[in-house]
Amino acid sequence: MKLSKPRIHPLPESQWNEEQKPLYAAAKKGATEISTSVVFNVMGTLGNHWEAAKKFNVWAFHVMGSSSTLSPREREILILRIGWLCQAEYEWAQHAVIGRACGLSDAEIERIKQGPDAPGWSDHDALLLRATDELHKEACISDATWNGLAKTFNTQQLMDVVFTVGQYNLVSMCLNSFGVQLDEGLKGF
Amino acid sequence: MKLSKPRIKPLDESEWTPEQAKTLGRLKGGSTEFGAKMHVYNVLGTLSRHPEANKKFGVWAGHIMGETNTLPPREREILILRIGWLCEAEYEWGQHVVFGRAVGLSDEEIARIKLGADAPGWSEHDALLIRAADDLRKDACISDAVWNGLAKTYNTHQLMDVVFTVGQYNLVSMALNSFGVQLDEGVKGF
Numbered sequence: 001m002k003l004s005k006p007r008i009h010p011l012p013e014s015q016w017n018e019e020q021k022p023l024y025a026a027a028k029k030g031a032t033e034i035s036t037s038v039v040f041n042v043m044g045t046l047g048n049h050w051e052a053a054k055k056f057n058v059w060a061f062h063v064m065g066s067s068s069t070l071s072p073r074e075r076e077i078l079i080l081r082i083g084w085l086c087q088a089e090y091e092w093a094q095h096a097v098i099g100r101a102c103g104l105s106d107a108e109i110e111r112i113k114q115g116p117d118a119p120g121w122s123d124h125d126a127l128l129l130r131a132t133d134e135l136h137k138e139a140c141i142s143d144a145t146w147n148g149l150a151k152t153f154n155t156q157q158l159m160d161v162v163f164t165v166g167q168y169n170l171v172s173m174c175l176n177s178f179g180v181q182l183d184e185g186l187k188g189f
Numbered sequence: 190m191k192l193s194k195p196r197i198k199p200l201d202e203s204e205w206t207p208e209q210a211k212t213l214g215r216l217k218g219g220s221t222e223f224g225a226k227m228h229v230y231n232v233l234g235t236l237s238r239h240p241e242a243n244k245k246f247g248v249w250a251g252h253i254m255g256e257t258n259t260l261p262p263r264e265r266e267i268l269i270l271r272i273g274w275l276c277e278a279e280y281e282w283g284q285h286v287v288f289g290r291a292v293g294l295s296d297e298e299i300a301r302i303k304l305g306a307d308a309p310g311w312s313e314h315d316a317l318l319i320r321a322a323d324d325l326r327k328d329a330c331i332s333d334a335v336w337n338g339l340a341k342t343y344n345t346h347q348l349m350d351v352v353f354t355v356g357q358y359n360l361v362s363m364a365l366n367s368f369g370v371q372l373d374e375g376v377k378g379f
């Protein structure tokens with residue numbers, strides 16, 4: 001956890017507006033569409049800037065929802081790897097839970113920390129990890145990785161790889177910079 | 190320009206759906222409803238290959254470039270130009286030089302963004318904006334010194350919009366670079 005205390009605190013319940021009340025109540029109970037874990041600290045923090053948060057949620061729901069053309073398991077591999085590279089412990093904690101629910105094993109989740117060269121990855125999964133590393137380092141996927149992914153992925157899937165990594169790089173920057181703390185019951189790195 | 194040819198080509202006119210013909214048709218003509226000449230066909234024509242993503246992306250992108258972003262437009266463009274430079278996203282640079290000039294950045298300031306926060310001539314606040322972009326690119330986190338410095342002038346919404354703006358344009362850089370989006374006609378690169 002880069003910051004041990006919030007720089008921006010989650011909005012207290014007394015300040016939730018009518019639109020926020022049902023969302024944040026669900027987030028506090030671990031009853032959102034996205035996960036069975038409590039996700040209040042991130043949602044409540046973004047809620048300080050509700051105009052931004054509302055629009056952010058629309059885009060976030062493409063990446064995490066049914067219009068993404070990636071399988072949930074592949075999506076979570078990308079998200080966990082970029083979260084690890086950005087050292088965003090909140091992201092890791094939340095997406096380890098989501099990842100398990102999407103079919104990642106504990107061993108695979110741990111192996112994501114080691115990267116694409118760790119033994120045990122399929123060719124395709126290793127390419128997903130390489131794509132993430134390249135986007136983080138160079139803001140661009142290399143020819144080798146792009147062509148490799150293009151053997152299995154169509155145009156929209158290739159686009160969703162970049163959208164997913166870019167989005168969760170943004171999320172990592174927010175979680176780290178705002179000092180969002182782990183929710184109750186979540187395990188960090 | 191990282192890639193000299195597109196990996197994903199902008200939609201050809203023959204591929205437009207009726208809905209896309211309305212929005213993309215206007216852009217290809219080089220004008221918008223605001224009457225200003227906008228050359229953004231290559232990026233929007235490329236993103237339009239994934240219409241569902243493009244629609245939802247447009248909502249969030251509309252916050253960053255629109256009225257609900259609490260940063261003064263000149264400061265927003267300093268952040269966008271700096272992250273575009275750090276990511277070597279030439280399309281982003283070219284486009285946002287045009288937007289930057291329109292909101293009060295001088296040619297000299299724009300050139301100085303490439304040199305970074307330590308180049309002489311920046312106000313303290315502008316130097317902090319550039320450092321914030323650099324911190325976010327390098328560590329995915331704004332350092333204490335920069336955060337506290339910005340917090341002397343900025344409120345909570347503005348501090349959040351700094352991170353949203355840099356993060357968003359880091360994402361855009363990744364897309365422009367990886368999809369091989371080429372400069373639109375009449376737009377100068379680096």
